[in-house]
Amino acid sequence: MPILRTLQPGDEVSLEAFLLQHTDTSMFLRSNWRAAGLLDQGARFQGTYVAAYIDESIVAVAAHFWNGMIVVQAPVYLQEVVQAVVAQSGRAISGISGPAAQVEATKSILGLSNRTTQLDEFEILFSLILRDLQIPQALASAKVECRLPHPEELELLTEWRVAYSMETLGQRDTPSLKPVCRLAIEAYQTTAMHWVLVAGDTPVSYSAFNASLPDIVQIGGVWTPPALRGKGYAKSVVAGSLLDARSQGVKRAILFTGHNNQAAQAVYRGIGFLPTGEKYGLVLFEETQA
Known part of the structure; x- marks a missing residue:
């Protein structure tokens, strides 16, 4: 034993x-x-x-x-x-x-x-060696820019985080949700572990690293407002974040996404991610139990 x-x-x-x-x-x-x-x-x-x-x-x-x-x-x-x-x-x-x-x-x-759960999924693990990152044309040609959010953008990103939490994680719009999301956004800002994509001066998409190591990062929280989807913005914001990571010596990125989330899978495959063959489990319970 x-x-x-x-x-x-x-x-x-x-x-x-x-x-x-x-x-x-x-x-x-x-x-x-x-x-x-x-x-x-x-x-x-x-x-x-x-x-x-x-x-x-x-x-x-x-x-x-x-x-x-x-x-x-x-x-x-x-x-x-x-x-x-x-x-x-x-x-x-x-x-x-x-x-x-x-x-x-x-x-x-x-x-x-x-x-009762708000989310209970076996998710597909994807991996990418960053030297194989495929950079979207819009990002390569500077039609869009990926950067650290400005302080005045954090309130908008908090709203996006609320929307992401409800759509992707199954959370309910309770009074506590926005304050929790604000704390998460502020923590990402403090550690410079999130990115916003801007077209002109307008934020159009968002991505973050929910785990970060010197050699490998894990992508999470990718969000594009519904009205702006289908324009390649998610590919560009994720690729832009990984270009930053690669410039700091990171060699690989991983992420997990749901089996039924075909749109997300297409985004990640479109910049070079491939399934590892492993499955990642994620359960979020409806309410906390002592």
């Missing part, structure tokens, strides 16, 4: 060595510990991490983050690390993400299989 251990500062090397074996489905885990460390004081990106060890090597990990999300990377001993991390964190559970089969099993382990 494994030894279960709550990770602490000093365990980073062991954790990273394990997660590197599962790079494409470990982006949130890798990015969050690098951003916020392994102490859990409830701040943004912080979480409680429980790992299973065999012979001093980590073989499974589950984390319960500040926002209530449980993120798993546990090809073995999934039940043990999931139950331990929930008991240790004492947090409510807002959702689960990780390799698709593990996410489905985690719902069962925690007795949440029948709980």
Whole structure:
């Protein structure tokens, strides 16, 4: 049987060595510990991490983050690390993400299989080596510009984030949604991890990195207002963000999107992304459960 251990500062090397074996489905885990460390004081990106060890090597990990999300990377001993991390964190559970089969099993382990969800999908993982990025003509010819948003644009982007959350993540338009979206946009602005596409002086599309490492980034939050779709703007904003990342030495990008989201898949394939063959699980529950 494994030894279960709550990770602490000093365990980073062991954790990273394990997660590197599962790079494409470990982006949130890798990015969050690098951003916020392994102490859990409830701040943004912080979480409680429980790992299973065999012979001093980590073989499974589950984390319960500040926002209530449980993120798993546990090809073995999934039940043990999931139950331990929930008991240790004492947090409510807002959702689960990780390799698709593990996410489905985690719902069962925690007795949440029948709980109402706002989103419950097995998503397709896509990958792109950035030297193979196909740059849309509109971006290459400077008909549109991709850049860091200006401060006066953040209110508009907050509204877009609300719309994205409702359309893509199934969230309801509750009084708390806009403040949460504003905090997310402000955090992206502080870390320079989001981009707006402008045609002339008009913002027309948006993209962000929801996880970022020196060698690889994960795209999330891509949004074009419905009236502006079908013009190639999403391709240009994602490509523009990746040109920035490539200029800073990033080698690869990944993302996940729903099986039924044919429009998004066409956008990503259009700039060079290809499916990896892996499936990513994402569950967001309708209301937080203690």
